[in-house]
Amino acid sequence: MAPESSTQTEQERYAPTPTNPAFPPTSLPPSQTYNQGQQQAGFQQDPRSYGPPYAPYQQQPPQSQPWTPPRVAEKKAWMITKLVIHGLDIITCIVGLGITGALNKVELLGLVALGACPLLVVALIWDIAEFATRFGRKWKAGIHPGAHVALSLLIWLAAAVVGGIESTFSASYSWDYLDESCSYDPDAKTYDCETTDTYSSKRPLFIALSVFTCLVWLWHFILFVGACIDTQKRNAAMRRPVTMVFGGPAYWGPGSQGFQQMPQYYAPPQGQHIPMQNWAPPQNGNGKEPMAAAQTHPGAERYA
Numbered sequence: 001m002a003p004e005s006s007t008q009t010e011q012e013r014y015a016p017t018p019t020n021p022a023f024p025p026t027s028l029p030p031s032q033t034y035n036q037g038q039q040q041a042g043f044q045q046d047p048r049s050y051g052p053p054y055a056p057y058q059q060q061p062p063q064s065q066p067w068t069p070p071r072v073a074e075k076k077a078w079m080i081t082k083l084v085i086h087g088l089d090i091i092t093c094i095v096g097l098g099i100t101g102a103l104n105k106v107e108l109l110g111l112v113a114l115g116a117c118p119l120l121v122v123a124l125i126w127d128i129a130e131f132a133t134r135f136g137r138k139w140k141a142g143i144h145p146g147a148h149v150a151l152s153l154l155i156w157l158a159a160a161v162v163g164g165i166e167s168t169f170s171a172s173y174s175w176d177y178l179d180e181s182c183s184y185d186p187d188a189k190t191y192d193c194e195t196t197d198t199y200s201s202k203r204p205l206f207i208a209l210s211v212f213t214c215l216v217w218l219w220h221f222i223l224f225v226g227a228c229i230d231t232q233k234r235n236a237a238m239r240r241p242v243t244m245v246f247g248g249p250a251y252w253g254p255g256s257q258g259f260q261q262m263p264q265y266y267a268p269p270q271g272q273h274i275p276m277q278n279w280a281p282p283q284n285g286n287g288k289e290p291m292a293a294a295q296t297h298p299g300a301e302r303y304a
Helices: 004-016 074-102 107-114 117-134 145-172 175-179 200-238 298-303
Strands: 181-187 192-195
Touching: 074 107, 074 117, 074 145, 074 200, 117 145, 117 200, 145 175, 145 192
Parallel strands: none
Antiparallel strands: 181 192
């Protein structure tokens, strides 16, 4: 008596293999068609939720207006004082040059006197230039005070040195020695000296030259101090005032653009649609025959 399992095994061996699947697969939705003209790359958000896209402010820096420095008004009293000092300095320089010419033959003192000539000439030319400038400007303004500071400084320093040397020689130099004329007598073996007033008469002129040189120092020292004050006032007026604008628009330079997401392209989902007419009964575990109820073999009833 053969077991039933052998009968089923023979049936499985010779059963035809089905060509259609047993269960219909899960029906997938048809592939969506995307309109390439309307498809947008990347993640897109509704513009109404965050407003317009970022764009830098198109602003220009504020245009600076031309600024004209105010003119420093010169007091009339100070202008007259400077003109008077320049006039006195002109007279002083002319007299000093005349005295220098009279002392050019007094040996060492004549050389000292000639040393004052360049100083007096420079001071005289500067005074004349100041008068010429004011005359050309209708007596309203003279040479720049900065130039007065430089020239007056040099003049009064030189006058202090030359005037000090002249004053020293005027007080301590022996003029009587210059007036003595001595001769040697070989027979008597003595010196015969005669006193003249050739040089002693020049001493008052040398003292006068020392005084006029010191006056040049005084005039230009006063002009130097006044020029320093005028220069300070002019520099203070030339400083541009700092103005503050309230309520004006702030300016930022052109910055970089906002965050821009890289475009990402998505392909449409790939799906395979299996029509329902291709459905077949399900298979058993080994996939060789359908899992339908097996037909009873006619010969198997005998062994039941």
